[in-house]
Amino acid sequence: ETGVTQTPRHLVMGMTNKKSLKCEQHLGHNAMYWYKQSAKKPLELMFVYNFKEQTENNSVPSRFSPECPNSSHLFLHLHTLQPEDSALYLCASSTRTGGNTEAFFGQGTRLTVV
Amino acid sequence: AQSVSQHNHHVILSEAASLELGCNYSYGGTVNLFWYVQYPGQHLQLLLKYFSGDPLVKGIKGFEAEFIKSKFSFNLRKPSVQWSDTAEYFCAVNGGSGNTGKLIFGQGTTLQVKP
Numbered sequence: 001e002t003g004v005t006q007t008p009r010h011l012v013m014g015m016t017n018k019k020s021l022k023c024e025q026h027l028g029h030n031a032m033y034w035y036k037q038s039a040k041k042p043l044e045l046m047f048v049y050n051f052k053e054q055t056e057n058n059s060v061p062s063r064f065s066p067e068c069p070n071s072s073h074l075f076l077h078l079h080t081l082q083p084e085d086s087a088l089y090l091c092a093s094s095t096r097t098g099g100n101t102e103a104f105f106g107q108g109t110r111l112t113v114v
Numbered sequence: 115a116q117s118v119s120q121h122n123h124h125v126i127l128s129e130a131a132s133l134e135l136g137c138n139y140s141y142g143g144t145v146n147l148f149w150y151v152q153y154p155g156q157h158l159q160l161l162l163k164y165f166s167g168d169p170l171v172k173g174i175k176g177f178e179a180e181f182i183k184s185k186f187s188f189n190l191r192k193p194s195v196q197w198s199d200t201a202e203y204f205c206a207v208n209g210g211s212g213n214t215g216k217l218i219f220g221q222g223t224t225l226q227v228k229p
Contacts, residue, residue, distance in 0.1 A: 042204075042221045043204065043206075043217075090158065098215070100166075108157070
């Protein structure tokens with residue numbers, strides 16, 4: 001058990017669909033992250049939230065829309081995705097940004113866009 | 115640009131063999147360094163980390179890594195691997211105490227240990 005829970009674990013969606021990924025952390029952390037893991041590519045940061053405020057957007061297309069209503073929950077809203085967006089989406093949390101802290105990862109959502 | 119390079123993409127060892135996985139990074143300034151492991155079907159979990167101090171750090175399950183600043187390296191080692199060490203290993207870096215939280219990852223190394 002990692003303390004970071006992601007749902008759903010698997011998602012198949014059409015290019016015209018709208019869906020959301022959910023992440024919840026039970027570690028009392030204040031920073032949350034979305035990463036993308038594509039086949040044969042390094043994990044790539046998408047967004048950073050610190051105390052509910054977005055502090056980094058790594059040039060992510062607007063068809064990915066994050067939401068952080070509180071320090072424990074993070075969502076990734078998806079709409080009009082492309083097949084190349086199929087990947088494993090990982091959520092992570094840490095005590096905060098800007099310090100000597102480590103990130104704790106969820107198990108990920110395996111997304112397939114058809 | 116900031117980057118992390120893992121030299122070995124796929125390593126196959128027999129049980130009891132010694133392991134060394136290479137990791138080099140390109141990053142201006144102080145760094146925090148990490149090795150994460152992903153066992154089949156499981157989440158990424160931290161093996162060990164370096165923030166400051168002794169450049170030889172010990173982690174879980176008998177793993178250790180050495181930070182060599184002059185070589186921009188943070189290689190992972192284990193004297194004697196077990197079948198249960200079969201997994202994917204990721205080296206990662208962020209920018210020291212003033213970092214934004216962003217981790218830069220290497221491409222990963224798949225380790226297969228034969229019983």
